[in-house]
Amino acid sequence: MxxxxxxxxxxxxxxxxxxxxxxxxxxxxxxxxxxxxxxxxxxxxxxxxxxxxxxxxxxxxxxxxxxxxxxxxxxxxxxxxxxxxxxADPATGKVAFGFLHTMGSETVPGLLRAFRADHPRVRFSLVQNYGEAMLERLRAGELDLCLTSPVPDAPDLVARRLDEQRLRLVVPDDHRLATRKRVRLAEAADEAFVTLEPGYGLRRITDDLCQEAGFKPRVAFEGEEAETLRGLVAAGLGVALLPPPAVRRPGVVELTVTGQRAVREIGVAWLGGHPDTPPVAAFKSFLLSRKGRLLQQGLSSQPGPGGVSSLSGD
Missing domain, CATH: 1.10.10.10 (Winged helix-like DNA-binding domain superfamily/Winged helix DNA-binding domain)
Incomplete structure (x- = not known):
């Protein structure tokens, strides 16, 4: 050859x-x-x-x-x-972009809508997945950028913290804690938890926060979607540590966790040492300019028609 x-x-x-x-x-x-x-x-x-x-x-x-x-x-x-x-065309090129499941309903559509106001013909190939899976796709060259949590710290990746979400203890509306507005996580030590599967960033954060509060969570169910966990909480299968929902769900009460820093940081990551095409560079600059208001951007914008060339969910 x-x-x-x-x-x-x-x-x-x-x-x-x-x-x-x-x-x-x-x-x-x-x-x-x-x-x-x-x-x-x-x-x-x-x-x-x-x-x-x-x-x-x-x-x-x-x-x-x-x-x-x-x-x-x-x-x-x-x-x-x-x-x-x-x-690679600056006006009509493509960005391969990954994001967390919990950011798919409001945050990402709002971001794309805002970006495409100035770059209307840039195309997006979207992947919705959990953090570790997206980092592997970054390393494989399948993604240009991804929104993930926790913010990765790896020698082959570059990552920037953009925002954070306060996690809440979600309980059924007839739960013994449901009349409270605030709760210490240690007060839920004897509860069954519904959590994301191991390998998800939010699962790691949940385990770490529970350990910091002095207990290991008793896991009743492991899933792949935060909103599925909310539904199971409403059904009485347990409690959960989750970020705020895009739309309030009946049947549950969301309590502020006090006594420790119960947050998940959201960051953008990309593969180090790889030059960006013009559309990728433009979208990266746009995301970095949203530092501290990434989530507000999504919540203040409604998804518009079109705006995405292709979407694959994992």
Whole structure:
């Protein structure tokens, strides 16, 4: 492949014109360079691709078979080049952006709406997932940026803290604590907890806060969605530590946790040492400019029609 690839376009050009001199002129290379490249190509393949009559050439049966595959290969390379050029276009390029499930209903639609007011044709490929999964997709080159929690601290990543959410102890509306406005987390030490699965950032924060309060939570259920956990709390399966909901849910009471710093920090992360395309750089700058008001941006904006080119949820 290393030997053949640079010569494929030369071969296709001569096959198209059936004339070495004319092909060399069209490709802007010396005729001698082209002639030598064709001879080496045939020598490396071990077959004659052309029947020669002076400067005029015609394809042999082997050459005609080879040409079909070469044209497909060159076409695929050209399509790939067009795709990456389009994705990097400052006005119409693409941003691959990941975010937490809990930010999908209000915060992210509001952010996209605000950004696209000044960049209306930038396209987004969106991935909704939990933090560790998104960091792996960053490392695999599948994402340009992601909103995640906790803010990662890894040598291969760059991360910036943007905002924080106060976590609340969510209890059923007929719970013994439901008449309270504030509660110490230690008062829930004997309760069953419904939590996110291990590997989720909010699960790690829940475990750490409970440990800080002097107990290990007794887990009754592990899920993947915060709103599912709220529904299970309403059904009486346990209590939960959760960020504020986008829309108030009946059947539960949300209590302020006192006595310790019960928050989750939200940050933006990207892979270090990788240059940004213009649309990615613009969106990164936009996110960083929202430091301290990222969540307010989402809550103050209503999702508009359109605004996203593609969406995949995990």
């Amino acid at each position: 290393t030997l053949l690839a640079p010569r494929l376009a030369y071969f296709a050009g001569v096959a198209r014109t059936e004339h070495v001199t004319r092909a060399a002129q069209e490709m802007g290379i010396p005729q001698s360079t082209l002639s030598r490249a064709l001879v080496r190509l045939e020598r490396d393949l071990g077959v004659d691709l052309f029947a020669r009559r002076g400067r005029t050439v015609s394809l042999t049966p082997a050459g005609r078979t080879f040409l079909g595959s070469v044209e497909r290969a060159l076409g695929e390379v050209e399509r790939a080049a067009e795709s990456v050029r389009a994705d």
